[in-house]
Amino acid sequence: MRIVLVGPPGAGKGTQAAFLAKNLSIPHISTGDLFRANISQGTELGKQAKAFMDAGDLVPDEVTIGMAKDRMEQPDAVHGFLLDGFPRNVSQAEALDVMLQAAGMKLDAVLDLEVEEDEVVKRIAGRRICRNDSAHVFHVTYAPPRAEGVCDTCGGELYQRGDDSEDTVRNRLEVYHTQTEPIIDYYKAQGLLVTIPALGEVSDVTKRAMDALQK
Numbered sequence: 001m002r003i004v005l006v007g008p009p010g011a012g013k014g015t016q017a018a019f020l021a022k023n024l025s026i027p028h029i030s031t032g033d034l035f036r037a038n039i040s041q042g043t044e045l046g047k048q049a050k051a052f053m054d055a056g057d058l059v060p061d062e063v064t065i066g067m068a069k070d071r072m073e074q075p076d077a078v079h080g081f082l083l084d085g086f087p088r089n090v091s092q093a094e095a096l097d098v099m100l101q102a103a104g105m106k107l108d109a110v111l112d113l114e115v116e117e118d119e120v121v122k123r124i125a126g127r128r129i130c131r132n133d134s135a136h137v138f139h140v141t142y143a144p145p146r147a148e149g150v151c152d153t154c155g156g157e158l159y160q161r162g163d164d165s166e167d168t169v170r171n172r173l174e175v176y177h178t179q180t181e182p183i184i185d186y187y188k189a190q191g192l193l194v195t196i197p198a199l200g201e202v203s204d205v206t207k208r209a210m211d212a213l214q215k
């Protein structure tokens with residue numbers, strides 16, 4: 001199965017991708033991992049990506065597409081893969097189609113994790129992390145600590161990461177709307193889109209996704 005996973009920040013995409021890839025016995029290919037692997041291995045594409053990242057610029061599509069192509073040609077991806085974070089705009093989606101076509105392959109489904117925008121903001125902006133251990137995570141509404149601002153586990157001070165502030169989250173959602181959401185229409189037109197609600201327990205969402213994919 002060749003699947004693309006899309007969804008706004010805060011939809012739990014990374015978590016779902018890992019579970020789905022395991023259930024379907026296909027590799028989980030995330031852009032973040034691709035960048036890290038190419039940079040640490042010092043590949044030509046990795047060097048190019050690093051130069052842009054060091055300058056604070058976005059990595060151009062050609063570089064990302066090149067890394068994705070190399071990864072999809074690895075032996076473990078012969079029978080399928082789950083793409084996470086790629087394509088992130090229509091031009092990357094078109095490049096992916098060209099790439100697959102040239103290899104005599106096509107996508108089987110594009111899984112869209114749907115969440116309410118206000119819910120995403122509430123989920124992320126309410127997150128509080130312990131200064132002693134980033135694995136001690138609380139939420140002001142869904143998992144409040146016993147004492148406000150204090151970690152239940154170790155007594156450390158709880159804080160909100162800069163990335164989690166409401167303004168930052170709204171900005172990331174805005175970028176998602178303008179750049180990534182058009183690919184949803186692009187794949188809908190190809191009859192590949194499968195939309196599932198991404199709210200609730202992680203395992204319920206995985207089950208919903210598996211059921212939808214098996215149809």
Ligand SMILES: [Zn+2]
Pocket residue numbers: 130131132133136151152153154155156
């Ligand atoms: Zn703690």
